[in-house]
Amino acid sequence: xxxxxxxxxxxxxxxxxxxxxxxxxxxxxxxxxxxxxxxxxxxxxxxxxxxxxxxxxxxxxxxxxxxxxxxxxxxxxxxxxxxxxxxxxxxxxxxxxxxxxxxxxxxxxx
Amino acid sequence: xxxxxxxxxxxxxxxxxxxxxxxxxxxxxxxxxxxxxxxxxxxxxxxxxxxxxxxxxxxxxxxxxxxxxxxxxxxx
Numbered sequence: 001x002x003x004x005x006x007x008x009x010x011x012x013x014x015x016x017x018x019x020x021x022x023x024x025x026x027x028x029x030x031x032x033x034x035x036x037x038x039x040x041x042x043x044x045x046x047x048x049x050x051x052x053x054x055x056x057x058x059x060x061x062x063x064x065x066x067x068x069x070x071x072x073x074x075x076x077x078x079x080x081x082x083x084x085x086x087x088x089x090x091x092x093x094x095x096x097x098x099x100x101x102x103x104x105x106x107x108x109x110x
Numbered sequence: 111x112x113x114x115x116x117x118x119x120x121x122x123x124x125x126x127x128x129x130x131x132x133x134x135x136x137x138x139x140x141x142x143x144x145x146x147x148x149x150x151x152x153x154x155x156x157x158x159x160x161x162x163x164x165x166x167x168x169x170x171x172x173x174x175x176x177x178x179x180x181x182x183x184x185x186x
Contacts, residue, residue, distance in 0.1 A: 033178070081158065087161060
């Protein structure tokens, strides 16, 4: 991964408390897994930044290296990697996601 | 490129020998699977670490030959 891509990813994570690297955008997701996580955040009324990794091949490959995680979507909360679709769905279902948001002082619909 | 259900199970069991593995072909197309993996080796590890162990067992196939594998891990 080149330095420029790495810096771009890091700045997205630094500048957005809740940052979702996804295929497509929150309004037009281009993959069911990205849509699922985006929808969970919308249901919880979390203010999040979607980053469309399909914009460049560097970003699409780079985020996998950056997080050491082979799939997309990838969710970051307050610079911490939370997980991909399976983990976020599980955390949503068992209440851990709300707990995480609460602990991170992120506003959401309770 | 698709991967066979048995092949996925074999890779996971090779890497995590005590694992109980249940794989479902979700769409019947040999391309969208779910795997439930139960192992004592997950004990004390975070969900991210647990999922990374499963991804690692597939030796780079995840996201390549294997497009979609929903993972659920449990401690035994």
